Amino acid sequence: MNKRFLAPVVGIASFLLLWELVVRVLDVKPFILRAPSRIVRHLVEHAGTFASAAWITAMHAVGGLLIALAVALVVGSLMAASEFVEHATGPVLTLLQVTPFVAYIASVVLWLGSGTPPVLFITGLVCMPAFAFATVDGMRGADPAARELLASVDASRWEVLWRLRLPSALPSLFTAARYNVGLALIAAYLVEGGNFANAGLGAIGRRAAALNEGDTLWAAIFAMALLGTVLLVLISLLQRVVLHWHVSQRTART
Amino acid sequence: MSRIVVRDLTKVYGDLEVLSPMSLDIAEGSFVSIIGPSGCGKTTLMRIVAGLEPATSGVVELSGGSPAEARRQKRVAMVPQQPGLLPWRTVEANARLLLDVHTAANPSDAADPTELLREVGLGDFLDAHPHELSGGMQQRVALVRALALHAPLVVMDEPFAALDEITRAEMRLLLARLVEGRGATVLFITHSISEAVALSDRVLVSSSRPGRIVADIAVDLPRPRPADVEDDARFVALCAEVRHALHGGRS
Numbered sequence: 001m002n003k004r005f006l007a008p009v010v011g012i013a014s015f016l017l018l019w020e021l022v023v024r025v026l027d028v029k030p031f032i033l034r035a036p037s038r039i040v041r042h043l044v045e046h047a048g049t050f051a052s053a054a055w056i057t058a059m060h061a062v063g064g065l066l067i068a069l070a071v072a073l074v075v076g077s078l079m080a081a082s083e084f085v086e087h088a089t090g091p092v093l094t095l096l097q098v099t100p101f102v103a104y105i106a107s108v109v110l111w112l113g114s115g116t117p118p119v120l121f122i123t124g125l126v127c128m129p130a131f132a133f134a135t136v137d138g139m140r141g142a143d144p145a146a147r148e149l150l151a152s153v154d155a156s157r158w159e160v161l162w163r164l165r166l167p168s169a170l171p172s173l174f175t176a177a178r179y180n181v182g183l184a185l186i187a188a189y190l191v192e193g194g195n196f197a198n199a200g201l202g203a204i205g206r207r208a209a210a211l212n213e214g215d216t217l218w219a220a221i222f223a224m225a226l227l228g229t230v231l232l233v234l235i236s237l238l239q240r241v242v243l244h245w246h247v248s249q250r251t252a253r254t
Numbered sequence: 255m256s257r258i259v260v261r262d263l264t265k266v267y268g269d270l271e272v273l274s275p276m277s278l279d280i281a282e283g284s285f286v287s288i289i290g291p292s293g294c295g296k297t298t299l300m301r302i303v304a305g306l307e308p309a310t311s312g313v314v315e316l317s318g319g320s321p322a323e324a325r326r327q328k329r330v331a332m333v334p335q336q337p338g339l340l341p342w343r344t345v346e347a348n349a350r351l352l353l354d355v356h357t358a359a360n361p362s363d364a365a366d367p368t369e370l371l372r373e374v375g376l377g378d379f380l381d382a383h384p385h386e387l388s389g390g391m392q393q394r395v396a397l398v399r400a401l402a403l404h405a406p407l408v409v410m411d412e413p414f415a416a417l418d419e420i421t422r423a424e425m426r427l428l429l430a431r432l433v434e435g436r437g438a439t440v441l442f443i444t445h446s447i448s449e450a451v452a453l454s455d456r457v458l459v460s461s462s463r464p465g466r467i468v469a470d471i472a473v474d475l476p477r478p479r480p481a482d483v484e485d486d487a488r489f490v491a492l493c494a495e496v497r498h499a500l501h502g503g504r505s
Binding site: 167 | 334
């Protein structure tokens with residue numbers, strides 16, 4: 001058990017230490033790379049500002065993830081139910097995944113106005129495809145024997161969806177969630193920076209970059225990394241509780 | 255109880271004739287096994303009887319009604335080859351699964367799954383999850399799940415095929431005990447000659463594809479079947495008879 005917590009801490013600490021050493025020993029100029037100690041000091045000095053901005057960004061990312069999940073469950077269920085829908089929708093979802101959303105942030109802000117709506121819209125949009133594909137895979141993978149069994153007592157489509165297909169999709173949905181957390185944070189950060197609401201870590205980062213405030217910019221980056229770690233840990237904990245029956249949670253330690 | 259009448263049943267998939275005209279008449283409350291080589295259409299026959307698949311031609315009647323009707327009224331209980339337990343449900347919740355869906359058609363005299371689980375020796379595992387059970391225990395949950403429906407017809411598709419020989423023998427005794435006196439008609443599909451003879455009132459031997467019944471052997475062993483029924487000379491003779499019919503059907 002201890003090793004599971006120790007190893008990541010050792011890994012990250014070594015990385016930061018190496019970074020610190022490189023900056024000090026090679027005397028790297030601060031405008032190229034700052035030492036982590038300096039970034040952390042700035043972060044701690046302005047802890048209140050960064051904490052409240054991080055809270056806003058976290059709400060944006062989690063809100064976007066939940067919207068994406070809700071839409072994807074509907075889209076994914078329809079795709080799993082009909083091959084035509086799957087073949088018609090799949091390419092559109094792939095397009096959403098491969099198009100650089102940064103390019104259309106400005107258009108969405110003009111359309112939805114500044115503030116939270118464009119952040120949630122784009123975060124939800126870019127996270128939706130992975131959830132939808134995970135839903136389809138998971139639902140298709142439902143145990144054929146169990147499907148036959150439910151058919152043998154004339155269970156309704158809704159009952160099959162609720163009792164069998166949705167729970168069967170949970171493992172792949174969690175995998176998608178782990179991947180989507182990073183994407184949601186990046187999307188939230190960039191859209192916060194790209195609108196005029198002046199809220200969230202993205203807004204701080206954008207302004208710091210424009211004003212050449214390196215300490216603030218790097219502190220925002222560290223805050224984002226911290227936020228991502230916290231969200232991933234929360235998802236892992238949730239996964240452990242919800243998927244206690246799944247093989248992934250049982251063999252994790254062996 | 256359900257009487258099963260099959261008249262001139264055929265099933266064709268594309269060019270593949272799976273069942274050639276087949277007729278059966280299975281009495282209410284009897285235990286009938288169908289034994290035959292792999293791919294002889296046993297499972298197809300079972301799925302048609304359970305109302306999961308339409309016949310190409312011919313008629314199947316369950317107590318005078320169609321299999322589709324029986325399915326809608328939850329009058330057919332199935333035990334598939336794989337237990338098909340839901341890994342997120344506890345043993346107790348799995349045993350209850352068929353009662354939890356399409357509840358409008360639940361019989362008023364549905365058995366209590368918890369009591370049945372105790373009866374099959376799983377009383378200490380009600381809150382366990384399927385992955386904590388052995389293969390034999392999982393299949394026992396599948397049996398309870400079917401019997402809890404209290405359906406007049408129980409169809410079983412090689413339910414013990416995936417189990418080891420020792421567990422199979424135990425399951426055979428358990429099934430005999432559970433079914434005897436419950437009054438349901440049982441259609442049992444198997445690869446095992448001794449299993450068929452030990453459990454059945456009648457053994458129907460199917461030819462290889464396209465499947466048709468080549469022998470209809472009445473098993474006149476006493477009921478309830480004693481635990482040592484397989485040592486009985488009559489049992490050995492019946493097994494030989496089934497084996498000959500199987501080989502004859504192949505040539």
